[in-house]
């Protein structure tokens with residue numbers, strides 16, 4: 355066991371089998387030594403004394419710092435994960451023709467059984483996808499000085515670079531950096547976007563405009579799959595909101611000890627995720643983690659908390675996570691499609707009946723977010739705060755909800 359000392363001479367212990375004479379203490383991260391990344395305060399909790407993205411040099415360490423190491427019971431147990439043949443694949447081309455009804459049936463099945471599906475022939479141009487993945491990678495691999503000024507731990511910022519989930523509240527960190535920004539209405543936000551790489555604004559604006567058009571088609575299809583008017587969900591989201599993130603998961607020396615993102619549901623309505631060719635996304639289904647294998651030019655779509663409410667619980671906000679690996683870095687680019695802050699969210703009245711009584715009360719998306727941000731660790735799923743009676747709450751799953759940074763974080767004990 356290696357003992358490290360921080361500035362307060364409090365010993366830190368790394369309980370992973372590295373030799374006594376390990377050079378870890380001497381490893382440098384830019385100007386910072388390893389012990390300035392993680393230290394412990396008087397209550398023995400980890401604190402980050404040096405808040406910086408992993409991609410600033412922490413990724414060069416040969417072992418992960420101890421504040422990234424999960425206790426044994428919370429580790430990803432990678433050997434128990436199964437592969438992705440189970441995730442439904444939906445061909446959106448068929449939405450336009452006589453097969454529309456069968457596509458909509460597939461969507462319904464996927465949303466009820468998994469809360470997840472992959473889509474192909476979605477209409478977003480291949481070149482636009484390719485360029486987006488390129489500028490995303492360039493953003494995280496260009497010299498850190500060109501992105502440093504975007505670093506923030508304030509989730510209300512319309513553009514920010516950050517790391518982990520919510521570094522101010524967490525005591526174990528996640529092996530992830532991210533750039534997150536608002537996208538719609540484009541003209542309100544584009545002037546805040548990164549100027550480096552120099553093509554960023556042009557590429558990302560094309561990208562998010564095409565993704566929005568595709569998402570609107572999907573929302574129509576999902577509405578229909580619930581037996582609602584095709585424009586029901588479109589209207590329910592008010593003026594609409596669209597955020598996107600670039601998740602950068604550097605190569606990690608100890609992937610079995612940590613997460614890129616631990617299990618969570620997304621708080622928005624619908625997430626449309628683009629990923630490079632490196633797998634890492636996993637979906638929980640009937641207590642088993644399923645690895646989603648990337649398919650070139652496809653998207654992974656998942657139901658978020660707001661669609662769970664609007665569908666009166668018929669569609670489930672899917673629990674998922676991202677794991678990291680020791681050989682290559684990974685990029686994913688989720689688009690979070692959401693209601694506008696003033697949109698009033700409530701279950702569709704036609705989906706309430708004696709067999710499926712009303713499950714959620716009425717709230718504005720802004721209220722939801724405020725609740726979301728006001729909470730720390732507790733034993734309730736975030737959506738349960740808006741459930742109308744105890745019988746409908748998700749007691750079965752025994753979830754713990756930590757919330758942060760635009761996510762509901764659930765440690766699932768099923």
Ligand code: OGA
Pocket residue numbers: 599601615620629634635636674675676686688
């Ligand atoms: C997210 C997310 C998964 C991934 O950003 O909410 O779940 O594969 N990402 O990066």
Ligand code: NI
Pocket residue numbers: 618619620674
């Ligand atoms: Ni997510």
